[in-house]
Amino acid sequence: MNHRSALYVAAILGLAALVAQSGLGARIGVGLLAYAPLDAQGRYSDVVTLAGLAGLLNFVVTANGVPALFTPLAQALADGTGLPLSGVLMLQVVGFSTPLLPYQAAPIVVAMGLARVPLRAGICLCLSMALLTYLLLLPLHYGWLHLLGWI
Numbered sequence: 001m002n003h004r005s006a007l008y009v010a011a012i013l014g015l016a017a018l019v020a021q022s023g024l025g026a027r028i029g030v031g032l033l034a035y036a037p038l039d040a041q042g043r044y045s046d047v048v049t050l051a052g053l054a055g056l057l058n059f060v061v062t063a064n065g066v067p068a069l070f071t072p073l074a075q076a077l078a079d080g081t082g083l084p085l086s087g088v089l090m091l092q093v094v095g096f097s098t099p100l101l102p103y104q105a106a107p108i109v110v111a112m113g114l115a116r117v118p119l120r121a122g123i124c125l126c127l128s129m130a131l132l133t134y135l136l137l138l139p140l141h142y143g144w145l146h147l148l149g150w151i
Contacts, residue, residue: 004113009106012062019061019069032056033073038080046081047142047151050088051134053077054095058104066096087150094141098133099126 018024036049057066070092078085099105102112102122112122145151 008109012103012106013064015061015065017065019065030073033076033080036080038077044139044142046083047091047145048134048138050077050081050083050091051094051138054092055098055100055130056095058096058099062103063096063099063105066092070095083145084150087145090145091141094133094138098130100130102126 032053036053038046038049054066054070057069061069071089074085074088074092077083078088081088099108102108102119102125104126108122108126111117112119142151
């Protein structure tokens with residue numbers, strides 16, 4: 001067993017728990033929310049901003065901790081965007097499921113270690129998948145929310 005990968009996963013989960021339980025996550029979220037360009041009209045720019053906010057939280061607590069930080073802010077984000085709460089909660093999935101760097105998702109790091117995949121290849125994969133997600137899947141997600149009548 002690769003002990004380095006196991007220690008990495010334990011450290012990431014511990015960091016996510018520490019940030020969520022200490023209140024640091026709420027402070028970070030409120031700080032990011034203060035700078036977010038939300039217009040309370042439920043427009044596509046708000047959807048992109050919220051998905052981007054969830055993606056930025058990936059840099060702080062990795063994908064494991066994003067729901068713990070984003071979910072408590074969801075009502076304030078819904079009020080600030082004019083989007084329904086369920087739509088805002090669904091947008092966090094785009095952020096935590098699209099890591100920009102491999103370290104943001106522990107399973108990717110573990111798999112890369114087990115398969116001896118070079119870090120550069122992992123970074124290229126993450127960045128290309130993020131590009132496809134934000135250019136193709138996010139507009140489709142917006143269309144789906146619109147079709148459901150949530151926007």
